Structures are given as structure tokens and as C-alpha cells.
Amino acid sequence: MVTAAVGTGTGAVLQPYRPEHREAVLELVAADLLPGLPALTFAELGQAVQGTGPGGPAARAGLEDVCTEVLADADGRVVGAACRAVRSPDGAGMLLWLHCLEDEQHLAQALLQCVVGRLGRRTVHAFTEPTALAPAGLAVRNRLGTRRALEVCGFSGTDRWRYLHRRPEGRGGRLYAVADVVECPGLPGWRLQLRERDGARIGEALVGLPVDGVTALQWVSLAPGRPSVGGILLEQCLAHLADRGVREVTAVLPAPSDGQADLDAALGLHAAAGFAEVDRLHTYTRCP
Structure with missing residues (x-):
């Protein structure tokens, strides 16, 4: 693949990603991190460049022709990067990730136009995979600049998830007398199990292993007929995490939709436990 000029009006050129780009690209990615996400490493960036990662999309989605390119300005400074692929089962194009100077919408637009052009006449899905x-x-x-650029380039968005954030410290909370915290090496993570004094299970929660004092709440499950203990379970989960040095917890919940009252209830449960909605996560599709 060769270097190619793109229509930003600033002399920007698109070129294949190389190892010497990693510091600049990681800086762009870091600027887009949401609260509660740990700092990224060069190893994780390397996985993303290859379209892989822990539970990442390549193996699960059957991706082929994974390619990462960077956008450099006239001075050679990296101002954007994007990774694309083709999904082998149906031939759809995939924009796996894209990062640029977010205040410069034209950069995101130039990257998107290049991605669409490289993928050819096919349906393209964007940001659908972790x-x-x-x-x-x-x-x-x-990431308002990237959102607007997607819309200009003909992508339609779908509201999928709510990104929530919470700092466990500060609320306190007496630890429940009958609760177990066990490690789940296969996941990996911690499982909190809450029980009645007679041993009957009330509910359980799973969180990822903390990295740099932050972790993600993966799911909360309540025993049938015990919806009223959901708040207790979440409070106990957060109290145990704070006791183990966790400073920030995130959760990603499905966006509410008509006829699914349980999704509204889940958001309400988290809000009552002190989680705040930080952002909304949308996926995008562009038809040929």
C-alpha cells in the first residue's frame, strides 16, 4: 500500500501504520478515553492494529484483510488513524476503530472517505465490535466531530448502550454479613455472591479484574422474586471493591427501548447506586 493524498485541503496524506507511529496514535486514542477506562498500553494498541485483543473482534467476527492507516499533515504529524477489515461470512466492510483530533471534523471525514473508498461498494458497519x-x-x-463526520459520509446511527461511571469511595456502606467474593480465572474477574443467613442465594454480580484501580461491572443477577435487593447487591459490590482499592467502576447497559421495562429498571437501579451516565454508545451502518 502506498502513501496517498486525501482531500482535507491541508496537504494531509494517508499512509500505512508503522511502528514509529505508535506514540502519536496512542496519544490520539488516549484523548478519547472515557472516564473509568484504564490507560492503554503499546501492547493493546498493537492488538487493535491487528484487529485482535482479549475477546476481540477478529476471531469472533471472522475478519479478513485487517488494515490500519494513519493520516499525517503537511509537517508529518500524525493527526488521525483508522482500522478497517472485511467480515468474511457476508463480505461486509468493518470500521473497527478511528481516532483523530476530535475538534477537526474534516480529519474524521477524510479518514472515513478513505475507509469507504478502500472497502468499495459494500455495506460498511462502524464501531459495532469491542x-x-x-x-x-x-x-x-x-466524540462529536467523528459523529458528525459519520453522518456527512452517509452512515446511519443506532443508539445501543449507555456508558455509566461510579467512584466507589465516599458512599461507605456496611458490608453485608453474608457475602462471598471469589475469583473467576476463566473470565477473568471477581464474583460477589449475596446470600440469606440460611444460605439461599439472593443474587450475584461479576466485575472484571481491576487495572490501575479501575474495573467494569459486567452484570448483576437477582434471584427470582427478589427485585428489591438489587440496590443492596450493588452497594455491597461497590463496598467490597472500594475495600480492595478500586477507585472507579464502569458499566455498559443496553439502551432502553419500547416494551422493555427491564432495561429502564436496570438503569434506575444503577442510578440509585450512584452511577452516572457519561455517554451514549452508537453503532453505525452505511449501505452502498
Whole structure:
């Protein structure tokens, strides 16, 4: 693949990603991190460049022709990067991730036009898979320039998830007398199990292993007929995490939709436990 000029009006050129670009690209990615996401490493960036990662999209989605390119300005400074692929089962194009100077919408637009052009006449899906850099979905409030560029380039967005954030310290909370915290090496993570004094299970929660004092709440499950203990379970989960030095907890919940009252209830449960909605995560599709 050769270097190619792109239509930004600033002399920007698109070129294949090389190892010497990693510091600049990681800086662009770091600027887009949402609260509660740990700092990224060069190893994670390397996985994202290859379209892989822990539970990443390449193996699960059957991706082929994974390619990462960077956008450099006239002075050679890297101002954007994007990774694309083709999904082998149906031939759809995939924009796995894209990062640029977010205040410069024309940069995101130039990257998107190049991605669409490289993929040819096919349906293109954007931000539908988690990567080593971030969960699935574009954070539309935090990344307004990329959101607008997607719309200009003919992509239609779908509201998929709510990104929530909470700092466990400060609320206190007496630890429940009958609760177990066990490690789950296969996941990996911690499982909190809450029981009645007679041993009957009330509910359980799973969190990822903390990295740099931050972790993600994966799911909360309540025993049938015990919806009223959901708040207790979440409070106990957060109290145990704070006791183990966790400073920040995130959660990604499905966006509410008509006829699914349980999704509204889940958001309400988290809000009552002190979680705040930081952003909304959208996926995008462009038809040929």
C-alpha cells in the first residue's frame, strides 16, 4: 500500500501504520478515553492494529484483510488513524476503530472517505465490535466531530448502550454479613455472591479484574422474586471493591427501548447506586 493524498485541503496524506507511529496514535486514542477506562498500553494498541485483543473482534467476527492507516499533515504529524477489515461470512466492510483530533471534523471525514473508498461498494458497519482500545460503540457526546463526520459520509446511527461511571469511595456502606467474593480465572474477574443467613442465594454480580484501580461491572443477577435487593447487591459490590482499592467502576447497559421495562429498571437501579451516565454508545451502518 502506498502513501496517498486525501482531500482535507491541508496537504494531509494517508499512509500505512508503522511502528514509529505508535506514540502519536496512542496519544490520539488516549484523548478519547472515557472516564473509568484504564490507560492503554503499546501492547493493546498493537492488538487493535491487528484487529485482535482479549475477546476481540477478529476471531469472533471472522475478519479478513485487517488494515490500519494513519493520516499525517503537511509537517508529518500524525493527526488521525483508522482500522478497517472485511467480515468474511457476508463480505461486509468493518470500521473497527478511528481516532483523530476530535475538534477537526474534516480529519474524521477524510479518514472515513478513505475507509469507504478502500472497502468499495459494500455495506460498511462502524464501531459495532469491542476492540483492545474501547468497548463497542462510538461515544457520541465525547466524540462529536467523528459523529458528525459519520453522518456527512452517509452512515446511519443506532443508539445501543449507555456508558455509566461510579467512584466507589465516599458512599461507605456496611458490608453485608453474608457475602462471598471469589475469583473467576476463566473470565477473568471477581464474583460477589449475596446470600440469606440460611444460605439461599439472593443474587450475584461479576466485575472484571481491576487495572490501575479501575474495573467494569459486567452484570448483576437477582434471584427470582427478589427485585428489591438489587440496590443492596450493588452497594455491597461497590463496598467490597472500594475495600480492595478500586477507585472507579464502569458499566455498559443496553439502551432502553419500547416494551422493555427491564432495561429502564436496570438503569434506575444503577442510578440509585450512584452511577452516572457519561455517554451514549452508537453503532453505525452505511449501505452502498
